[in-house]
Amino acid sequence: MPDDLMSSSVPLRAALTDRSVFITNETGLYQNKGRHGEMSTTTFEAAAVAQHPEQKGHTAPPSRCGTPATAPLAAWRLRKATEYIEANLADAVRLANLAEAAGLTRMHFAAQFKAATGQRPHDYLLRRRIERAQDLLASTDHPIVHVAMDVGFQTQAHFASVFKRFAGDTPSRWRHRHRKRSAA
Structure with a gap:
């Protein structure tokens, strides 16, 4: 890539394909890194096709950057x-x-x-389980192991580690602090 492109304030965009990486800005395609790592400067026309395929009747390489x-x-x-x-x-x-x-x-x-x-579906599920566990911890005197089982955890240890990750405290400390706040 020419040095002036790296220092320019023009934003660069990359489009990935299974064979190449196209690095572009508004004016065109500057370099193409091939599958085996070789670098070559491409023509402005190739850049136009990559950026505006509808004008040439070509399909653009699928973009894996920018908006999802x-x-x-x-x-x-x-x-x-x-x-x-x-x-x-x-x-x-x-x-x-x-x-x-x-x-x-x-x-x-x-x-x-x-x-x-x-969120990933698994993270959402864990968050909902912890929220439900917080409700149970605040409203019941059930042992923590029963709360863990009631919200779908197989072991109290796994429950405690996930609870701490989401709530910032262990289940027993969280329950103790929550009850102190409720009593005050």
Whole structure:
């Protein structure tokens, strides 16, 4: 890439394909790094085709940078998935089950769920389990191991580590502090 491009204030954009990386700005394509690492300067016309394929009748290489290509999960599909999670918090919830509830394949569901919520389905499930555990810890005197089982964790140790990651404290300390605040 010419040095003046690296020092320019013009934003660069990259488009990845299975064979090449195209680095561009508004004026055209500057370099093409081939599959085997060789570098070559390309022509302005190739840049125009890469940036504006509709003008030449070509298809552009798929872009993997910039805005995400995955559309968010439709509202009704998201509602179906969250309803499934809520109804099965205490049970094993698998990605395949969530995808089936939403009527999609696992991979499409996972990508669209993340686009819609900003979280992976598993992270959302863990967050909901911890929120439900907080409700139980605040409103009952159940032992922590029972709370862990009631919200779908197989062991108290796993529950405690996930709880601390999400809530910032262990379940017993959280319960103790919450009860102190409620009593005051």
